[in-house]
Amino acid sequence: MSRIDARLILIDLDGTLVDSVPDLVWAVDATMDDLGLPRRGEHAVRHWVGNGVERLVKRALTLDLYAEPEAAMYARALPVFMAHYQAANGKYSRLFPGVAQGVRELAASGRHLACVTNKAERFTLPLLETLGVLSDFGLVVSGDTTPHKKPHPEPLLHAARHFDIAPAQSLMIGDSRHDVEAARAAGFKVLCVNYGYNHGDDIRDAAPDAVIDSLVDVKDYLL
Numbered sequence: 001m002s003r004i005d006a007r008l009i010l011i012d013l014d015g016t017l018v019d020s021v022p023d024l025v026w027a028v029d030a031t032m033d034d035l036g037l038p039r040r041g042e043h044a045v046r047h048w049v050g051n052g053v054e055r056l057v058k059r060a061l062t063l064d065l066y067a068e069p070e071a072a073m074y075a076r077a078l079p080v081f082m083a084h085y086q087a088a089n090g091k092y093s094r095l096f097p098g099v100a101q102g103v104r105e106l107a108a109s110g111r112h113l114a115c116v117t118n119k120a121e122r123f124t125l126p127l128l129e130t131l132g133v134l135s136d137f138g139l140v141v142s143g144d145t146t147p148h149k150k151p152h153p154e155p156l157l158h159a160a161r162h163f164d165i166a167p168a169q170s171l172m173i174g175d176s177r178h179d180v181e182a183a184r185a186a187g188f189k190v191l192c193v194n195y196g197y198n199h200g201d202d203i204r205d206a207a208p209d210a211v212i213d214s215l216v217d218v219k220d221y222l223l
Helices: 020-033 041-048 051-064 071-088 097-108 120-129 154-163 177-186 215-221
Strands: 010-011 113-116 140-141 170-174 187-194 211-212
Touching: 010 154, 020 041, 020 051, 020 071, 020 177, 051 071, 071 120, 097 113, 097 215, 113 154, 120 140, 140 215, 154 170, 154 177, 170 177, 177 187, 187 215, 211 215
Parallel strands: 010 113, 010 170, 113 140, 170 187, 187 211
Antiparallel strands: none
16 A cells, blocks of 8 residues: 555543553453343453443443343443443553553654554543553544544544544554444545454455554554
């Protein structure tokens, strides 16, 4: 592929910047304990993450990616999970290899850098701060910043408007097909990491512009 003229770079959080599964496993299993249900464990939770904590709770209750739980059980489970996740947020999560270096190189390159995630702001900002990368981003667009979440293009377009940069000069970096769908709908170029959360599917099947091993590789695709 030809190099990308990107004045704005947006980076997804869970599965791209941060391996947040350990926090989520702790919160899911603690929630199951409180509800008198079996613990779900890391293998299952790692397969379920990527579409927001509300959907994660539904998957933990139904053991299915798309099923809807009984409404009363979900209404009981969600606030329990939120309380446990608030307590665990940032305790066990870690940046993926190459993230700290890659983010700082991009931030120092003169390009605008933003984090765009479906995670709620009350979890997003403390997590980025705890892991030491919040100050590298000129903007954080969380799951409750705009009326729509990814794969809707609005969070990406919100960031582009904030920096007054055209979508054609903007790049999305993510790990899932929803990142690719959002980028295509917004008119962004899109790179995907090969290590993230995509429910076990090969991210190449979503046809991003390129697949990278690490955020330190992004500079090799930029003008």
